[in-house]
Amino acid sequence: xxxxxSVTPLGVGEDVGEYVADAVRVVRASGLPHxxxxxxxxxxxxxxxxxxxxxxxxxxxxxxxxRVSLVLxxxxxxxxxxxxxxxxxxxxxxxxx
Numbered sequence: 001x002x003x004x005x006s007v008t009p010l011g012v013g014e015d016v017g018e019y020v021a022d023a024v025r026v027v028r029a030s031g032l033p034h035x036x037x038x039x040x041x042x043x044x045x046x047x048x049x050x051x052x053x054x055x056x057x058x059x060x061x062x063x064x065x066x067r068v069s070l071v072l073x074x075x076x077x078x079x080x081x082x083x084x085x086x087x088x089x090x091x092x093x094x095x096x097x
Contacts, residue, residue: 002083003050004040005072007058009065019065023057030056033084040071044084047076 009019024041027034030053033044041057043050054072061068075083 001047001050001077002042002044002075002087003054003072004042004074005054005057005070006040007061008069008071009061010067010069012065019061022060022064026057026060027053033082035084040073042084044082 007020007023009016012019024036027036027041027043030043030049032049032053035042043053045053054070058068058070077083080086
């Protein structure tokens, strides 16, 4: 499964990068395949391990922010691995035609 999620601290002002970095550190330390872009962090793995990473990333932000917003989108497709790479490669193949 691939989960794309965004954790946003609320009540801390406009500059939230340092809070988001706390969440991304959790993802990077997880050892699961992941990617971070300007809007979301995507992480790939089994349901329980991915959801645990999301929970811990939210908890990391909660430690410093009075309120946290979580946006989450999941692609639940049993048996598929390396989806973070293969899905992008498929689109790139079509674009190259």
